[in-house]
Amino acid sequence: MKIIVPIKRVVDPYVSIRVKSDETGVDTGGVKMSMNPFDEIAVEEAVQLLEAGTATEVIAVTIADSSSDETLRSALAIGADRAIRINCETPLQPLSIAKVLKNIVEAEGAGLVIMGKQAIDNDNNQTGQMLSALLGWSQGTFISEQTIDGDTVKVTREIDNGLETLTLKLPAVLTTDLRLNEPRYIKLPNMMKAKKKPLDTKNFADYGIADDAITAGFTVQKVQEPPTRKAGIIVDSVAELIEKLRDEANVI
Amino acid sequence: MSVLIIAEHNNSELNSSTLNTITAGTELGDVDVLVAGENCADVANAVAAINGVNKVLHADASHYGHHLAEELTPLILGLAENYEHILAPATNFGKNLAPRVAALLDVAQISDITEIVSSNTFIRPIYAGNALATVQALHAKKVITIRTVSFEAASEGGSAGVESISAGEQVGLSSFEGQELTVSERPDLATAKTVVSGGRGLGSKENFAIIEALADKLGAAVGASRAAVDAGYITNDKQVGQTGVVVAPDLYIAVGISGAAQHIAGMKDSKVIVAINKDPEAAIFNFADYGLVADLFDTVPEMTNSTKIS
The missing domain is CATH 3.40.50.1220 (TPP-binding domain)
Structure with missing residues (x-):
């Protein structure tokens, strides 16, 4: 079974972002970039399935400009077999990404897609579910565990007040939550090996993707700083804290 | 135009996230609420008694009992033509379901909105809330998830009608095995004071x-x-x-x-x-x-x- 793992390059989670003063977006110039953390978990899970002999091939895919090549190399260093970058200068929206991925999944004949539940830049949490819908596949979202058994996969999902277990018919799209695994540390020899693995650059036309599949469904009119909380006070003791909460804030 | 809200519930009780979503819905138009589940008539009646609800659509079938996205999506698609806005709470229930609906309607989804500016323009947090984006939807039909803490809970006091609608065929792509819910005497984290x-x-x-x-x-x-x-x-x-x-x-x-x-x-x-x-x-x-x-x-x-x- 071939597994496709879509990945996205995002501002590193430990970087404090700056909103541009003209309110057109978030400043990403000169900022440290990394693989979206949920995608890293997805790559790790797919590679574990490869190492267990359940998967035959793991293909990392992104839709982005050439700066994402290094992110694909990270996926190859974790252990993906090869990578595909669909060249695209402007970032696409989730529905368009799902449409492009659908054509790639079909062209590759993949039997499973594992991807992050959300990218930590736009926090949409849509693409996996949309891809599953367009393919007519089952979906296992926000998973913390999966077990493939023949033509089904059993998943444990994070739900709002606990965990839920579902059995999905394969093929399926799975989206990862934090506790699914701990991505491995990439060792230098694996980074060297990754440089020799195939990374193909393709265009939309190579996968028969028409222009109307990638038109925008919304426009971002402005991006602003959130209102900041005004600074509070430091209290000296538990007694003072309780007094403030009771008599000043009226919350206890 | 009207608004369709997908109710979140466990077949016996309505999840309070639906109340916040109803409030958001009333800012956009007349609110109809879909209650789909198994033996969930009590929930449908409870929703009918909430202020701001115009009509409750009640679909009952065993394959809706666990609210699987694969099963609920065709039901919602069948209702979609009558509505300009389709809303769900941005809880794990709504996050799981709404994008599947949006994709098959071939429209964008606007996720996790905190404010409604107009019928097609919404504010939503990005970068973990470190920035707020004002987003204008370009499609005639809008699928939206609501950040529940940003909207008040709708109160009781309505008297909407409940209309039974027929269930669709079972899709059968996924099946429910079980769940482990955290049992607690304490209030629910998402809504606690x-x-x-x-x-x-x-x-x-x-x-x-x-x-x-x-x-x-x-x-x-x-x-x-x-x-x-x-x-x-x-x-x-x-x-x-x-x-x-x-x-x-x-x-x-x-x-x-x-x-x-x-x-x-x-x-x-x-x-x-x-x-x-x-x-x-x-x-x-x-x-x-x-x-x-x-x-x-x-x-x-x-x-x-x-x-x-x-």
């Missing part, structure tokens, strides 16, 4: 008991930072933050939490924030109304045992 959260500063799973004791004293829900979850002190469903539950209680007490951006994103809309941390440089103090620089192992039990809190 008071939340006491613990972080890595607690040091162990056993020590988390002092957080629980304070929560019980205050009638509060228990939360945690991602660091505490990752360290195994508490289950993931208690995680407050960008990747967990977003809360906005009247009082949020952060104990032994440093204040990583991803945690702040999940609690910064709380009315009053208290931080207890022994590190005076901890980022959490920048967001707190009241800060106490002290050892949590002394101060938290002192609070719990205080006779000044009833």
